[in-house]
Amino acid sequence: MMQKLRKIGLVVAILTSLLLSACAVPGNAPSEQGSVAANSGEKVKIRWWHIWAADGPEGTNWQVLADEYMAEHPNVEVEITIITGDPYKDKLATNMQAGDPPDLFQTWGGGVLWQYADAGLVQDLTDVLAQDEWGDSFLPGPMAVYRHNGKVYGVPWRFGMVGIWYNKAL
Structure with missing residues (x-):
């Protein structure tokens, strides 16, 4: 903890x-x-x-x-x-x-965050994340929702998995 x-x-x-x-x-x-x-x-x-x-x-x-x-x-x-x-x-x-x-x-990242980025309302964190190994400590999947046009606009602090179940008999 x-x-x-x-x-x-x-x-x-x-x-x-x-x-x-x-x-x-x-x-x-x-x-x-x-x-x-x-x-x-x-x-x-x-x-x-x-x-x-x-x-x-x-x-x-x-x-x-x-x-x-x-x-x-x-x-x-x-x-x-x-x-x-x-x-x-x-x-x-x-x-x-x-x-x-x-x-x-x-933020949950994705489209809404990207709209804010395109409007210049959020800070590009790309250079900050490149300063040391901290930026490389994140898994690619969770980071993807914060990347837009080659720039990073957020970092995950936690993530979870969502499963989809289906009934094969249907």
Whole structure:
């Protein structure tokens, strides 16, 4: 369990650093943006949306990771918004269309994520994932739903199998 939490923490840390780069002064080169916001001491708010109930294991783990990150980075406030069920997808679509996306959000990948990528609403993570072996630690199947036009726009934190059963007598 702790190893899983550490991996999730790493995902959050990397994605958070990307989000911090979005908060940097416009016009800086991409490689400079993250350090400008992270080291400026300027207060940064990260809006993080997910679907996991606050009192469930996932919601609790996400909150712990956010609290740990904020303790290590006092200038960063992570604001978690929990929206469960179908209202999450509706609210996300509404905010995306309004040009007000959350900074960090849960996605199932695929077509909707690709629409957001084509509209320039999500960060290309390809270079970040190529920086070390972390990017190669994901299985190709789960990563495929986050790849679009040769770029990566998300990472899986877990995946499951769905089986299809049929009645041969039919």
